[in-house]
Amino acid sequence: MASCIIVNQDYIFCGCADGTVRIFNPNNLHFLNTMPKPHRLGVDIATVTEASRLFSNAADAKYPDTVGMTFDSTNQWLSCVYNDHSLYVWDIKDLKKVGKVYSALYHSSCVWSAEVYPEMKDSNQACLPPNSFITCSSDSTIRLWNMETSNIHGTALHRNILSNDLMKILLIDGNTQALLDTDCNCTGLVDKVDVQTLDTKAGIRSVCVSPNGQHLASGDRTGTLRVHELQSLTELLKVEAHDSEILCLEYSKPDTGMNLLASASRDRLIHVLDASKDYSLQQTLDDHSSSITAVKFTANDGKMRMISCGADKSIYFRTAEQIQAVRVCGS
Numbered sequence: 001m002a003s004c005i006i007v008n009q010d011y012i013f014c015g016c017a018d019g020t021v022r023i024f025n026p027n028n029l030h031f032l033n034t035m036p037k038p039h040r041l042g043v044d045i046a047t048v049t050e051a052s053r054l055f056s057n058a059a060d061a062k063y064p065d066t067v068g069m070t071f072d073s074t075n076q077w078l079s080c081v082y083n084d085h086s087l088y089v090w091d092i093k094d095l096k097k098v099g100k101v102y103s104a105l106y107h108s109s110c111v112w113s114a115e116v117y118p119e120m121k122d123s124n125q126a127c128l129p130p131n132s133f134i135t136c137s138s139d140s141t142i143r144l145w146n147m148e149t150s151n152i153h154g155t156a157l158h159r160n161i162l163s164n165d166l167m168k169i170l171l172i173d174g175n176t177q178a179l180l181d182t183d184c185n186c187t188g189l190v191d192k193v194d195v196q197t198l199d200t201k202a203g204i205r206s207v208c209v210s211p212n213g214q215h216l217a218s219g220d221r222t223g224t225l226r227v228h229e230l231q232s233l234t235e236l237l238k239v240e241a242h243d244s245e246i247l248c249l250e251y252s253k254p255d256t257g258m259n260l261l262a263s264a265s266r267d268r269l270i271h272v273l274d275a276s277k278d279y280s281l282q283q284t285l286d287d288h289s290s291s292i293t294a295v296k297f298t299a300n301d302g303k304m305r306m307i308s309c310g311a312d313k314s315i316y317f318r319t320a321e322q323i324q325a326v327r328v329c330g331s
Contacts, residue, residue, distance in 0.1 A: 006069050011092075013071065013078060019063030021080060023095065033095045035078070037063050038088050038103070041176040045105065045162045045169055054100065054161060064180060077101055084108045084179045105163050108181050109138035113206045118213050127213055127230035132167070134216065138203030140178040142170040142218055142228075170233065172220065178202050201245070208249035208261075210275065217261055219246025225263055225271075227279060237279050243267040251275065252297040256304040258320065264292035270308060287316050 004015040011032070012024040021035035039045065039054065040061035048054060064082035071078050076093045089102040117132040132146045144167045160167070171179070201221045208217045215236070216228045223242030228235055242265035252260040259276040270285040270292060290312035298305050304320040 004069050006071050015066030015069050017065045041179050045160045048160045048162050083181045103162050105166050107137040107139050108179050111135050111137045115207050115209050136204035136207045140172050140203050144168040205245045206249050210251045211254055217249045221245040241271055247293055248295050250295045256299040262295045264295045266291040288312055
């Protein structure tokens with residue numbers, strides 16, 4: 001199905017579903033060429049380091065639909081926007097040898113959280129390069145970004161040819177349909193997307209990086225808590241921790257003397273886990289009477305405190321003490 005069209009004196013460009021763009025002659029409507037397709041949905045962009053990987057189309061691969069185009073006749077550049085919110089600029093001076101000038105990949109749905117990667121005193125201990133940050137979204141992805149233009153050294157991630165600033169995409173549940181903007185319907189099957197058939201609880205709601213930069217905790221909108229090891233990006237933990245979306249995650253700082261992870265949710269519960277003991281559950285707190293929106297750890301006067309606030313208009317201050325296991329005392 002076609003969704004957009006551009007006509008000038010030299011070409012007719014027709015943007016279609018599945019990343020297809022057809023080119024026709026405006027004088028006689030003869031077919032001239034088909035543009036290369038963008039990245040396939042769910043691709044590991046960290047592995048696309050050579051141009052040959054972009055133009056090798058798999059038979060069973062699915063691609064985002066072309067939803068918008070514009071043509072620069074001076075430079076002979078065709079810019080295409082796809083319904084996964086990616087942007088490509090193609091050089092079509094030679095239709096038999098189309099080249100990519102620029103491309104960028106963005107979240108296709110609302111971004112819920114952004115976390116800056118901590119600065120490491122020893123760069124050899126860092127899993128991500130300096131000036132990196134992490135975002136999560138309702139498109140069920142966690143994305144690792146770096147704004148530096150220089151090459152990445154000392155980490156497992158390398159520059160790819162799909163984005164100048166995006167290093168890695170973690171597609172959490174493997175559902176590539178979540179990568180597509182539901183407002184852009186190019187299937188041709190229905191006039192409007194039925195919102196009742198969409199999973200409104202999909203997506204990652206919060207992320208947090210451990211102070212040592214080794215672990216990445218994330219909470220999704222169904223209450224599942226995950227922890228990834230950032231060096232290899234392997235999943236260390238996956239547990240259905242809450243009955244509703246996890247609104248906040250927080251690691252304790254090294255100066256507190258403890259290595260804790262707090263997980264707060266719309267189900268009014270706070271779980272405190274010991275990250276040094278394979279994230280074993282130490283305590284569950286149920287003081288709040290409504291959604292918990294933020295949790296913070298702090299240390300002063302030789303004591304560690306946890307502060308939480310919620311939609312019940314309350315702020316709770318708790319003091320933690322460590323005997324044989326971590327215990328969080330009442331406010």
